[in-house]
Amino acid sequence: MAEVWDPAxxxxxxxxxxxxxxxxxxxxLAAVDADLGPVAGELExxxxxxxxxxxxxxxxxxxxxxxxDSDALVRAAAAVELVHAAAVVxxxxxxxxxxxxxxxxxxxxxxxxxxxxxxxxxxxxSLAMLVGDLLxxxxxxxxxxxxxxxxxxxxxxxxxAALARELIAGECLEVLHTGGVPDTAVSLKVIRYxxxxxxxxxxxxxxxxxxxxxxxxxxxxxxxxxxxxxAFQLRDDLLGLFGDPADTGKAGADDLRGRRPTALLAExxxxxxxxxxxxxxxxxxxxxxxxxxxxxxxxxxxxxxxxVRAPERVEAMIAARVAEALxxxxxxxxxxxxxxxxxxxxxxxxARAS
Numbered sequence: 001m002a003e004v005w006d007p008a009x010x011x012x013x014x015x016x017x018x019x020x021x022x023x024x025x026x027x028x029l030a031a032v033d034a035d036l037g038p039v040a041g042e043l044e045x046x047x048x049x050x051x052x053x054x055x056x057x058x059x060x061x062x063x064x065x066x067x068x069d070s071d072a073l074v075r076a077a078a079a080v081e082l083v084h085a086a087a088v089v090x091x092x093x094x095x096x097x098x099x100x101x102x103x104x105x106x107x108x109x110x111x112x113x114x115x116x117x118x119x120x121x122x123x124x125x126s127l128a129m130l131v132g133d134l135l136x137x138x139x140x141x142x143x144x145x146x147x148x149x150x151x152x153x154x155x156x157x158x159x160x161a162a163l164a165r166e167l168i169a170g171e172c173l174e175v176l177h178t179g180g181v182p183d184t185a186v187s188l189k190v191i192r193y194x195x196x197x198x199x200x201x202x203x204x205x206x207x208x209x210x211x212x213x214x215x216x217x218x219x220x221x222x223x224x225x226x227x228x229x230x231a232f233q234l235r236d237d238l239l240g241l242f243g244d245p246a247d248t249g250k251a252g253a254d255d256l257r258g259r260r261p262t263a264l265l266a267e268x269x270x271x272x273x274x275x276x277x278x279x280x281x282x283x284x285x286x287x288x289x290x291x292x293x294x295x296x297x298x299x300x301x302x303x304x305x306x307x308v309r310a311p312e313r314v315e316a317m318i319a320a321r322v323a324e325a326l327x328x329x330x331x332x333x334x335x336x337x338x339x340x341x342x343x344x345x346x347x348x349x350x351a352r353a354s
Contacts, residue, residue: 005341007056007348013071014052017078019127021142022047029134038113042106042131044084049101049249053232053349054080060341061207061221064334065214067311078165079146080203081278082139087167087198089132093125093256094175102249106131138162148210156209165200170194177261180267187261188230195236196229200349217333222341224328227321231350234318237262239354241302242311247354255286256301264305264314271308280304322350 026040058077067073091097092105099105107128117123143160144153170193177186204221239248240255241264255262269277281303283297305311325346329339 003337005337005343005344010056010074010226011052013074014055014078014081017075018047018081021078022082022138025134025138037114038110039127039131042089042109042128043134045103045109046089046106046131046135047081050081050084051348052078052081053345056083056341056345057200057203057225057340058207060338060345061204061213062211063207063341064204064217064221064332064338065208065211066335067211070148073207076143076146076148077207078154078201079139079143080198080206082135082142083163083167083198086132086135086139087171089128089135091131091171093128094171095254095260097250097254099245099250102246152210152212155212156206159202159206159209160182161165163198163206164201166193167198170197174260179259180261182261182265182266184263184270187263187266190261191230191233191263193235199232200229201225214333220328220332220334224325224332224346228325228346228349231318231321231325234263234314234321235350235352237264238311238314238318239352240264241305243329243353249354254344256298263317264310267313268305268308268310271310271313272304276304276308285312318350322346 022044027045029043030037030040055074055077058080059073062070062073062077088100089106092100093107097105098108103109106126107125108129110124110127111120113127114120114123140160170190172189173186174194177190178182180186201222202225204225205218208218221256237255240250240262244292245353254260268280272280280301283301326343329342329346332339332342334342
């Protein structure tokens, strides 16, 4: 790959790896029994979309460690995208989300596979859970089959385990705090473990470990990756309620309808008065009916948030975190191409419409 960062070309490389690998595994699954065809189809659908940011951070973690471009490393980096695909399937299942990338989520799409089941919705949810489980298992398989030397893979194994542990910790924290009194500190902790670490920090650290990078570089990766990962999820929270569903591909009411502990909701709660909180609570109780449609109260929720300037507060949080990440790059002991790519990726992760 040329030293000038070409995200579109990199995405094609990762898409090709994922497409071939998952198609092979989906065919093997469907070969067990023809009835598994819809499940195999959801396996492939789970990796059909994505910006491949996580793979890109892993790649540049490797390059920052002084290693050259490598097809084997791209395969290892693509494995992180399978972790993300698994997390998305499970997250949609936990949240009951109806749409992802403009199409029915796995637990919705798989209802057609169980028309005669006495509890089709529950059966479809079970099938989706198993799709997510298989994607997580396949992530580990692709990683170890990437073609990198066993010694390189051994250096990254503890980080791979930490990635899964922290992702699950964050998802559990979100479930435990859903429906509670909104609190910004709690929301930021959920963000850090559910999204920030496995989106930016851990892929960078894994790439660096594979490359044999020095501990100091890993410290720089963490100092850059944690605030940027938080900025990424804060942007996602804003887009979830104020973005265009045609761009996001998700139902706009999802976070509010689920009473999930987002920083946006927590900041609105913090900034409004007692009367505003009472009204917000009442509006949340009536926001959406669970089918992806927006209830009539959603516009009032948005207006209340705008009135107390909650979106502006979250925008300021994003800007502060991106600035913090970029300051780290000024001191990062890495090749200029790596610094340039990580600068570009910081803007791509934090300033987006989907």
